[in-house]
Amino acid sequence: MFTSVGEMLVQTVVDTRLGWDYDPTGSRVRTLYERAKEGQWKVEDIDWTLDVPFGAPLPDDSAFAMSAFAASPLAKRGRPAWDEFRWELQSWMVSQFLHGEQAAMVVSARLVETMKDLESKFYATTQAVDEARHVEVFSRYLREKVPDPYPVCDPLRLMLESILSDSRWDVVALGMQIMVEALAMAAFRLANNTFHDELIKSITAMVGRDEARHVSFGVLSLAGIYDEMTSAERAEREELVLESASLIRRRFLLEDIWERMDVNRAEGVEFAAYNDLMVAYRQTIFSRVGHSLGQIGLLGPNVRKGLHQLDLMRYSEETKR
Numbered sequence: 001m002f003t004s005v006g007e008m009l010v011q012t013v014v015d016t017r018l019g020w021d022y023d024p025t026g027s028r029v030r031t032l033y034e035r036a037k038e039g040q041w042k043v044e045d046i047d048w049t050l051d052v053p054f055g056a057p058l059p060d061d062s063a064f065a066m067s068a069f070a071a072s073p074l075a076k077r078g079r080p081a082w083d084e085f086r087w088e089l090q091s092w093m094v095s096q097f098l099h100g101e102q103a104a105m106v107v108s109a110r111l112v113e114t115m116k117d118l119e120s121k122f123y124a125t126t127q128a129v130d131e132a133r134h135v136e137v138f139s140r141y142l143r144e145k146v147p148d149p150y151p152v153c154d155p156l157r158l159m160l161e162s163i164l165s166d167s168r169w170d171v172v173a174l175g176m177q178i179m180v181e182a183l184a185m186a187a188f189r190l191a192n193n194t195f196h197d198e199l200i201k202s203i204t205a206m207v208g209r210d211e212a213r214h215v216s217f218g219v220l221s222l223a224g225i226y227d228e229m230t231s232a233e234r235a236e237r238e239e240l241v242l243e244s245a246s247l248i249r250r251r252f253l254l255e256d257i258w259e260r261m262d263v264n265r266a267e268g269v270e271f272a273a274y275n276d277l278m279v280a281y282r283q284t285i286f287s288r289v290g291h292s293l294g295q296i297g298l299l300g301p302n303v304r305k306g307l308h309q310l311d312l313m314r315y316s317e318e319t320k321r
């Protein structure tokens, strides 16, 4: 199925914690845990008979998108190349979702071990189950409906390696629950505009509901903790945010797609880096990450400046916060 099947091995030593205090605390994490139990669904609940006409001609894109096409290296090949690009983008996005979901499953299990209080362990356990379901649902979609899915792209692999190789629970939670999860949630919310079949739209709607809980868990777990850190510790977290953001930007330069479509790499990357549509798309999917960073108190001047330099934050959002 995937053109390069392999594995990723990360060695990390972590502190595994057990506590003997079982009294309920009535915390908001507890409420989230109850909601997670009620919100379980099965991959079989999805209507798998829906057809995915992969590669078929697509309806007209928005005027904004059509002008992006006219400015793209695909323009000289004519309109069918734009539709081909739109399907490849969907295949690539869903493939990267799948690889990210697997990492999210592993991270949730890590958080069960490393987080201190019992209710956080309860919650993270339900998240591991959610993520297993997400791996199941996206891998089935790709196996059954998409001719040639993509392997994990380099920027995502680097980001996952960096998250998984850190032994500190808060750094792992920041990287996964905020940077990866909030981005995925925003991408799922855009599915109606960016994806082209009803099956993937119904899958992302179901998965998106779970991801909203995961982001809330990240925010509840991390809000306020930076106030208690030294400025050096805090600066380290800010740096991590900017490194992840830079890898997210690089991911959306879409190198794998240009290669597959036989587009000159430099021309494709240039288009993805600077075209208004592509910049706006990155800013839109990144806005949820920015919002969550604000909620946990990590959107200080340095982070804002860095995100602005990466063109990931709109001016209106910068002034609003």
Ligand SMILES: [Fe+2]
Binding pocket: 101, 104, 130, 131, 134, 207, 211
């Ligand atoms: Fe997930």
Ligand SMILES: [Fe+2]
Binding pocket: 104, 131, 181, 210, 211, 214
């Ligand atoms: Fe998640």
